[in-house]
Amino acid sequence: MKRYTAGARLYDVLSGERLVYRAGRVAGIAALRLGRGDIVLDLGCGTGLNLPLLLDRVGADGHVIGVDRSPSMLAVARDRVRSNGWSNVSLLEADVLSLDPAQITSITLREGGRPKVDAAFSTYAMSVFDDWMPAWTLIRDVVRPGGRAGIVDMALPTGAAAVFAPLARLACAAGGADLAARPWRALEREAADAEHTVHRGGHIHVVTGTLP
Template identity: 50%
Template sequence: MRRPARYRYSARFYDLISAEWPVYRASRLAAVDLLAPRPGQRVLDVGCGTGLNFAYLQRRIGPTGSITAVDASPQMLQQARRRTRSQGWDNVQLIEADASTLDMASLGKGNGFDAALSTYALSLMPSWSQVVSTMISVTRVGGRIAVVDMQRPRGWAAVWTPLARLACWLGGSDIDAHPWTAVESSLADVHAVSLRGAHIQVRTGSVPEDHPPSSGYPPTTPTPTA
């Protein structure tokens, strides 16, 4: 999960220093468009950070839908809470927990989530493949999963590789993790988008009927923060 200590002081300024608008916003829009949640649906956001995905999801699910957002950093969740309060979104539940140990099945009660996504968070987690497996297991059959993350730029953009590696190092991400491969290997109807000289990769897919349930997750009691 995001390392809580890493964002202790930067969380308040994260949206300003993260190059969101010039670089990373387009991938969030692409992921939500491919995820295509509908009004009234339930969405799980793993590694939600300051809640930068929320507005794009809210446009789709409306007030009758809901967002369950998980992050390990209390400082990042504090910013997410401020965002939800300022926008008047009362359909967002914020959970302070490490996704690699959280029993997310307790969150997806009933028929599970209709969709789940993780943007720029899985490459921070050594056990990202297990986290993706759990995201899939708590999403209903036919539901959509989206993963957005980074790799080394390619082709003409390879000249920016040192800068991309530095940005990932500063943020604690593994630029060579490639967590979207779990979507490609586990889901059906996979769609791929490559942006910013292939530096940013977006993958979405549908949960198949024969996907096995995940296992090996010690139950952890989630701590609601909103």
């Protein structure tokens, strides 16, 4: 928690976004195949780097719900929402691991008149959660049947890119990510149509699929 308090204002610059991590969020959001008017949940939304890309897909009639437990990261996300004049974003300060799905339902009912979200997405966050399984259970609880899920997360680079493994270890240690977590496994198990692509030498994994 502390690292995301002290580093929140510098996160977008120091996290390697441009060089490395933007590629994963762009690929993940494209593969999520969102529609206009969709409601999307972003778990561990951080400073809101996914927001412009998600809003671009769901349009003015859609809605994005970002959840993060760090007030400092959310403060940056709120600035982003304010400065862009977005009125279709809800930001919720909460621990994903103990979040009551009813809190998400109350937002979806208010913003879209329906009880479930159309898609859930998480980038570089589930490997940071102390345990990603409760986050997966939350996704299963709040996404409508036939809705979409996308998990973008990290592992050690492989093949020729394995030379960058020490750098990846360093970056993930700084962010508190567990490179062995592989949180996309649950989605691969449960979505019959799961698609899995790897980027940046195997460091970034993008898994998307339709939930039963």
